[in-house]
Amino acid sequence: MLEVLIEPLQYGFMQRSLVIAILVGLLCAVVGSYLMVQRLALLGDAISHSVLPGLAIAFMVGANIFVGAFIAGVLSTMAIAWIRTRSPIKEDAAMGIVFSAFFALGITLITLIQKDNKIDLNHFLFGNILGVTIQEVRDTAIIAAIVLIIVVLLYKELLFYTFDPLGAQAVGLPTNLLNFGLMLLIALTIVASMKAVGVILVLSLLITPGATAYLLVKRLHNVMILGAVIGIISSISGMYLSYFFNLPSGPAIVLVVSGLFVIALLFSPSYGIFTNKKSDSGQLLPVLQELKQLMRSR
Numbered sequence: 001m002l003e004v005l006i007e008p009l010q011y012g013f014m015q016r017s018l019v020i021a022i023l024v025g026l027l028c029a030v031v032g033s034y035l036m037v038q039r040l041a042l043l044g045d046a047i048s049h050s051v052l053p054g055l056a057i058a059f060m061v062g063a064n065i066f067v068g069a070f071i072a073g074v075l076s077t078m079a080i081a082w083i084r085t086r087s088p089i090k091e092d093a094a095m096g097i098v099f100s101a102f103f104a105l106g107i108t109l110i111t112l113i114q115k116d117n118k119i120d121l122n123h124f125l126f127g128n129i130l131g132v133t134i135q136e137v138r139d140t141a142i143i144a145a146i147v148l149i150i151v152v153l154l155y156k157e158l159l160f161y162t163f164d165p166l167g168a169q170a171v172g173l174p175t176n177l178l179n180f181g182l183m184l185l186i187a188l189t190i191v192a193s194m195k196a197v198g199v200i201l202v203l204s205l206l207i208t209p210g211a212t213a214y215l216l217v218k219r220l221h222n223v224m225i226l227g228a229v230i231g232i233i234s235s236i237s238g239m240y241l242s243y244f245f246n247l248p249s250g251p252a253i254v255l256v257v258s259g260l261f262v263i264a265l266l267f268s269p270s271y272g273i274f275t276n277k278k279s280d281s282g283q284l285l286p287v288l289q290e291l292k293q294l295m296r297s298r
Helices: 002-011 012-037 040-049 052-061 065-086 091-117 133-153 153-164 165-170 175-214 220-245 249-269 276-298
Strands: none
Touching: 002 012, 002 153, 002 220, 012 133, 012 153, 012 175, 012 220, 012 249, 040 052, 040 065, 040 091, 052 065, 052 091, 065 091, 065 175, 091 175, 091 220, 133 153, 133 175, 153 165, 165 175, 175 220, 175 249, 220 249
């Protein structure tokens, strides 16, 4: 068994993939915990889709795709905030409008690039952790270090703002800056995760490890720590599945982390469907009663 685990690591691309898997699993779980607690999963989805035109334009002009993707993510965040504050459109509708427009633009630009250059850019959509380069490992490590340092330095302020935005504003915290800073952290995390799971699947790695940990522990710092462990294990496991079974790396990672979530959902000591049948029956009984009433009324 040990030989099976060690054998792929003799290759340079697997060593680079392992580093990326650890960084991305850690980063997504930490930042995604804030998204999950604030119920802003759609925002993560919006930003992840919105980075696509930025990386396409950066590729066209020969710039760093990480920079292009980050700029596009920031612009999408500003566009969502502008629509929300300057119109009666609610935030969730603004997210849907912005991310669909940015995503459509990105797909169009990628299609044009592929026609002219005869290259495959689909790994931006679905990820290819086994194809990372030394430069991409370096860029991801820099982004991860920046994000984690900011989270550590502003942990108390972000914690207060996450659970009680009105209270944070009342005590004088710069809530608008904290909100925009959190959006920047999300954008940076998505940019760092592009190569591993792609812009389409990155939302799963942002939300699912934290959601899985939330079923098992209660405090935010514990959710972050356990979520990071789950994210790292899922990324590494998906990487090995991709290597041994010739599977696409991004979907393999997402399937592993989703499987761990299902296990926690079924067997969590506090919320598990099989281990906490009292709450389960309490939820299902009213539904069955209403179904019986509907059938009798007909």
